[in-house]
Amino acid sequence: MELEKIVQKTASEGLKNLFDVVFPEDKINLQKTRKDFDGDVTVLTFPFTSFSKKSPEETGEMLGKYLLKHCDQVADFNTVKGFLNLVITDDYWVAFLANIAKEDNYGHLSAPSGKIIMVEYSQPNTNKPLHLGHLRNNMLGYSLSNILKANGHEVIMANIINDRGIHICKSMLAWQKWGDGETPESSGLKGDKVVGKYYVAFDKHYKEEIKELVDGGMNEEEAAKKAPLILEAQEMLQRWEADDKETRDLWEKMNSWVLAGFDVTYENLGVTFDEVYYESNTYILGKDYVTEGLKNGTFYQKDDKSVWCDLSHDKMDPKLVLRADGTSVYITQDIGTAVQRFEEYNLDQQIYVVGDEQIHHFKVLFSILKKMGYEWAGSNFHLSYGMVELPSGKMKSREGTIVDADDIMAEMIQTAKELSEELGKLEEIEEQEKDRLYNLIGLGALKYFLLKVDPKKKMLFDPKESIDFAGNTGPFIQYTYTRIKSLLRKAETDQNLTFSDEYDLEDKERDLIKLLNEYPEVIKDAGEALSPALVANYVYELAKSFNNLYQALSILKDVDPEVTAFRLNLSSETGKVIQSAMLLLGIELPDRM
RNA sequence: GCACCCGUAGUUCAACUGGAUAGAAUAUCUGACUUCGGAUCAGAGGGUUGGGGGUUCGAAUCCCUUCGGGUGUACCA
Numbered sequence A: 001m002e003l004e005k006i007v008q009k010t011a012s013e014g015l016k017n018l019f020d021v022v023f024p025e026d027k028i029n030l031q032k033t034r035k036d037f038d039g040d041v042t043v044l045t046f047p048f049t050s051f052s053k054k055s056p057e058e059t060g061e062m063l064g065k066y067l068l069k070h071c072d073q074v075a076d077f078n079t080v081k082g083f084l085n086l087v088i089t090d091d092y093w094v095a096f097l098a099n100i101a102k103e104d105n106y107g108h109l110s111a112p113s114g115k116i117i118m119v120e121y122s123q124p125n126t127n128k129p130l131h132l133g134h135l136r137n138n139m140l141g142y143s144l145s146n147i148l149k150a151n152g153h154e155v156i157m158a159n160i161i162n163d164r165g166i167h168i169c170k171s172m173l174a175w176q177k178w179g180d181g182e183t184p185e186s187s188g189l190k191g192d193k194v195v196g197k198y199y200v201a202f203d204k205h206y207k208e209e210i211k212e213l214v215d216g217g218m219n220e221e222e223a224a225k226k227a228p229l230i231l232e233a234q235e236m237l238q239r240w241e242a243d244d245k246e247t248r249d250l251w252e253k254m255n256s257w258v259l260a261g262f263d264v265t266y267e268n269l270g271v272t273f274d275e276v277y278y279e280s281n282t283y284i285l286g287k288d289y290v291t292e293g294l295k296n297g298t299f300y301q302k303d304d305k306s307v308w309c310d311l312s313h314d315k316m317d318p319k320l321v322l323r324a325d326g327t328s329v330y331i332t333q334d335i336g337t338a339v340q341r342f343e344e345y346n347l348d349q350q351i352y353v354v355g356d357e358q359i360h361h362f363k364v365l366f367s368i369l370k371k372m373g374y375e376w377a378g379s380n381f382h383l384s385y386g387m388v389e390l391p392s393g394k395m396k397s398r399e400g401t402i403v404d405a406d407d408i409m410a411e412m413i414q415t416a417k418e419l420s421e422e423l424g425k426l427e428e429i430e431e432q433e434k435d436r437l438y439n440l441i442g443l444g445a446l447k448y449f450l451l452k453v454d455p456k457k458k459m460l461f462d463p464k465e466s467i468d469f470a471g472n473t474g475p476f477i478q479y480t481y482t483r484i485k486s487l488l489r490k491a492e493t494d495q496n497l498t499f500s501d502e503y504d505l506e507d508k509e510r511d512l513i514k515l516l517n518e519y520p521e522v523i524k525d526a527g528e529a530l531s532p533a534l535v536a537n538y539v540y541e542l543a544k545s546f547n548n549l550y551q552a553l554s555i556l557k558d559v560d561p562e563v564t565a566f567r568l569n570l571s572s573e574t575g576k577v578i579q580s581a582m583l584l585l586g587i588e589l590p591d592r593m
Numbered sequence B: 001g002c003a004c005c006c007g008u009a010g011u012u013c014a015a016c017u018g019g020a021u022a023g024a025a026u027a028u029c030u031g032a033c034u035u036c037g038g039a040u041c042a043g044a045g046g047g048u049u050g051g052g053g054g055u056u057c058g059a060a061u062c063c064c065u066u067c068g069g070g071u072g073u074a075c076c077a
Helices: A003-019 A046-052 A056-070 A090-102 A132-150 A166-178 A191-215 A220-226 A228-241 A245-269 A287-295 A330-345 A356-371 A405-423 A431-451 A474-490 A507-529 A532-552 A561-584
Strands: A030-032 A041-044 A074-080 A083-088 A116-120 A154-161 A275-278 A299-301 A307-309 A319-322 A349-355 A380-385
Touching (some): A003 A030, A003 A041, A003 A056, A046 A056, A056 A074, A056 A083, A090 A507, A090 A561, A116 A330, A132 A154, A132 A245, A132 A349, A132 A405, A132 A507, A132 A532, A132 A561, A154 A330, A166 A191, A166 A228, A191 A228, A191 A245, A228 A245, A287 A299, A287 A319, A287 A330, A319 A356, A330 A349, A330 A356, A356 A380, A405 A431, A474 A561, A507 A532, A507 A561
Parallel strands (some): A116 A154, A116 A349, A154 A275
Antiparallel strands (some): A030 A041, A299 A307
């Protein structure tokens, strides 16, 4: 049984015994003892004073004595105000280390939960390349999926590609007009970059047209609607919806370029999907459900034939779900895909990883599903993450401040290369392997940077200061790992690695073991809070703690063979947990760097 | 206007969801065995948690108020 459970159970028994009250085990508030006090685990005794009728200290003293007597793992205790600090025996920690060494996947929940969860993330538009914001989305979705799997859930990673609509027609039209037959092959550009170029070109010419109209006396709003280019794009969209062959062929050609480009980015980034949806296939979905809902009174129709959903039960304004001409809006499709997914996969939960600007949209969506009577409506969750901002504010294509995903990845890898060459530790390694390592390190820095911040909060990216390789960073953790690997390589293979049950722990050893002990709880918390940042912060703490020990204590040299054996075991287990945690974040580890 | 989110060292982020003297990193300064890998480690300075009230044994965290920033409020996606 885990230490915390044992303490809670015994403490609960103690309260029954001392004060004759039933206090549920899991309500006993435990926390790590802060560094400046003696002890490992702390029980909060404030909540007990209401029935102990004694001061927090006295209550703590009484409970402490009981635990010392009845709990083998407790070696000593002290009370400070309402804090009962328990000192855990070295025997427990030593045995604990020996135990996790035997586990295959320490920290992961071994028993399946039986829950099926779909995580939808990425959701790119096929009119422009991915940027830094998308990278945050992708890393969150991917890492979160890993964390949920580690919690024993079955996870379906889904992507939905926004491949239709007016914005797609804009790049198509621009390519027709000014493309001169350019293809990714002819220009040597990635497919998504080619298409993105024409999206920008459209915007530029469109702005010019608007300006001309405004100069001619038209007001801006009207000019934006009347500019010839936008009218042409709208016509194209109609042709697309009417299945016009020429339009569809162009659409397919350009989409295939973009998707090939995205595949490269995804591949480099290391994210994957189990299921890829295309909006061109799903956008009609949902109409049937609306029609049905109209019949049974969930929705209502206005005189102009448009269909609405009343959301006064959730204190929101009515939402349109079908236009007067019978065409669907975006949320119509979301209704359709949600129903379809829950039915097809028998989902227990669906998580949408989408930026926080769409909080309201998802509130409305979930409210509509609730109104439609689906019992799973409440099992939808919008994981809204904050935008990635630059010091100047939001990224804006108009001002050319978009940080391109491919570019930033390449830059990070380049920086890793330069730094490595400067340090000169990889000279004997062959070129191909070197490149692989630069990749791991550069991407490790980028991914860790994106994941270490609480998803809910917006984050700042300063291109000038760029991303660090020292301090609380991916490379720091990777570096710690390579040190451990190096140690294990150096250790004689025939060395006897067993150690005595009564090994006497140094403080730094105990600190490290205590952190290892926290790992399963971290995975659980991260799964519940849907926050990879918890894993990131934990693994950083762990790496720091190891470095601290490494610097202060000798592992291979000048120590007793048993001490070497113990510390090698401790190093090895630390390495395993570092690797395990980093893989949850989607970050790979080099053996040397 | 209304709704929601955010204000924590110079800067970027933490704080076990109400617990102890608010912690890291970075930047600045100082130090580390003739190094088991210095992309490391140790130390110093740096804070009225935007301001003001309240709730209680206890508040960065909850409530009210005020100031500052962001987002949303589409028959766009």
